[in-house]
Amino acid sequence: MAEFIELLQTRRSIRDFEDKAVPQELVVEIINESCLAPSAQNGQPWRFIIINTKEWIWRLSDESKKNLLAFIKEHPDAPIKKYEAALRDRDFNVFYNAPCLVYIGGSKKNRTLQVDCALAACYFMFSAVERGLGTCWIGLGMNIEDPELREHIGMPEDYRIVAPIILGYPKSVPKPPERSAPQIIRIVS
Amino acid sequence: MAEFIELLQTRRSIRDFEDKAVPQELVVEIINESCLAPSAQNGQPWRFIIINTKEWIWRLSDESKKNLLAFIKEHPDAPIKKYEAALRDRDFNVFYNAPCLVYIGGSKKNRTLQVDCALAACYFMFSAVERGLGTCWIGLGMNIEDPELREHIGMPEDYRIVAPIILGYPKSVPKPPERSAPQIIRIVS
Numbered sequence: 463m464a465e466f467i468e469l470l471q472t473r474r475s476i477r478d479f480e481d482k483a484v485p486q487e488l489v490v491e492i493i494n495e496s497c498l499a500p501s502a503q504n505g506q507p508w509r510f511i512i513i514n515t516k517e518w519i520w521r522l523s524d525e526s527k528k529n530l531l532a533f534i535k536e537h538p539d540a541p542i543k544k545y546e547a548a549l550r551d552r553d554f555n556v557f558y559n560a561p562c563l564v565y566i567g568g569s570k571k572n573r574t575l576q577v578d579c580a581l582a583a584c585y586f587m588f589s590a591v592e593r594g595l596g597t598c599w600i601g602l603g604m605n606i607e608d609p610e611l612r613e614h615i616g617m618p619e620d621y622r623i624v625a626p627i628i629l630g631y632p633k634s635v636p637k638p639p640e641r642s643a644p645q646i647i648r649i650v651s
Numbered sequence: 652m653a654e655f656i657e658l659l660q661t662r663r664s665i666r667d668f669e670d671k672a673v674p675q676e677l678v679v680e681i682i683n684e685s686c687l688a689p690s691a692q693n694g695q696p697w698r699f700i701i702i703n704t705k706e707w708i709w710r711l712s713d714e715s716k717k718n719l720l721a722f723i724k725e726h727p728d729a730p731i732k733k734y735e736a737a738l739r740d741r742d743f744n745v746f747y748n749a750p751c752l753v754y755i756g757g758s759k760k761n762r763t764l765q766v767d768c769a770l771a772a773c774y775f776m777f778s779a780v781e782r783g784l785g786t787c788w789i790g791l792g793m794n795i796e797d798p799e800l801r802e803h804i805g806m807p808e809d810y811r812i813v814a815p816i817i818l819g820y821p822k823s824v825p826k827p828p829e830r831s832a833p834q835i836i837r838i839v840s
Contacts, residue, residue, distance in 0.1 A: 588655070
């Protein structure tokens with residue numbers, strides 16, 4: 463399984479995409495494989511929303527930027543402050559003009575939603591790479607509050623977004639960011 | 652990369668292990684690969700604790716069971732109530748007598764700790780399978796509060812356990828649990 467180790471070691475977050483749509487059946491295939499992830503008590507709380515048009519992806523970017531800027535105004539000491547200039551830039555699309563965006567999330571009531579959806583997102587990212595696609599988890603893209611917008615994309619009222627994942631054909635693959643040495647606090651043996 | 656798809660489709664949670672230790676260098680190798688996971692703003696907040704003795708794994712199982720039973724007493728309507736009989740059973744080891752337990756977690760102060768550590772745990776589980784090992788994420792094994800016990804295993808005061816993962820050589824591989832059809836709420840295109 464040398465290929466898998468290679469995949470694990472070469473998967474990168476992609477923020478630069480070819481101007482080429484991702485066939486919808488491919489997205490659905492990737493979602494099918496994401497659902498093979500384990501979940502607490504096999505609860506499978508993940509629910510997917512696919513946004514396949516650049517226009518709507520822009521609208522969601524604008525909505526998320528607006529809400530993040532409001533948050534920064536109220537919490538000027540928050541770490542996200544460092545993104546303020548980018549968020550004020552009208553030309554900055556938090557989704558990097560990707561042709562496709564998938565929200566992975568589910569009901570707020572589910573206590574293990576965060577970790578279950580993160581595992582599904584991990585499967586999603588590997589499944590996508592395996593098909594020659596690139597992905598990036600966009601933390602700046604999850605602040606979607608406008609009720610009309612939420613309704614248009616089908617987001618149930620109690621839906622919490624855990625992982626906004628962009629998807630597309632990579633134009634360039636960046637070098638890996640620096641990794642710290644693994645921090646093993648203790649080995650009890 | 653047919654092997655990867657196979658790996659993704661055949662990875663199972665393992666709760667039945669050979670009575671055979673996992674070489675420590677293998678655990679460290681797997682942790683090294685886990686650190687290749689992406690994290691919010693490349694924060695890499697994951698910190699690992701390896702428990703490599705059955706005696707200490709039992710102690711941690713007993714501690715977690717004790718705290719879960721206290722929780723159930725206070726919250727008799729909580730879903731975890733269904734595990735009460737098992738938790739009262741002195742012979743039930745929440746870690747299924749696995750030879751090795753790894754805690755993945757980090758500082759409570761980190762806002763993205765849950766999802767970042769879940770991604771590292773996902774890498775961990777794939778990296779382990781690739782080496783012929785089996786894993787299971789043990790949700791019942793994370794309630795470690797006793798200060799002496801925490802100190803013995805090196806857990807810093809502000810450490811939150813996100814993923815308790817057991818590790819060992821599988822004795823049997825169960826059938827996959829049933830999966831619901833993927834729930835795609837909407838495709839906006």
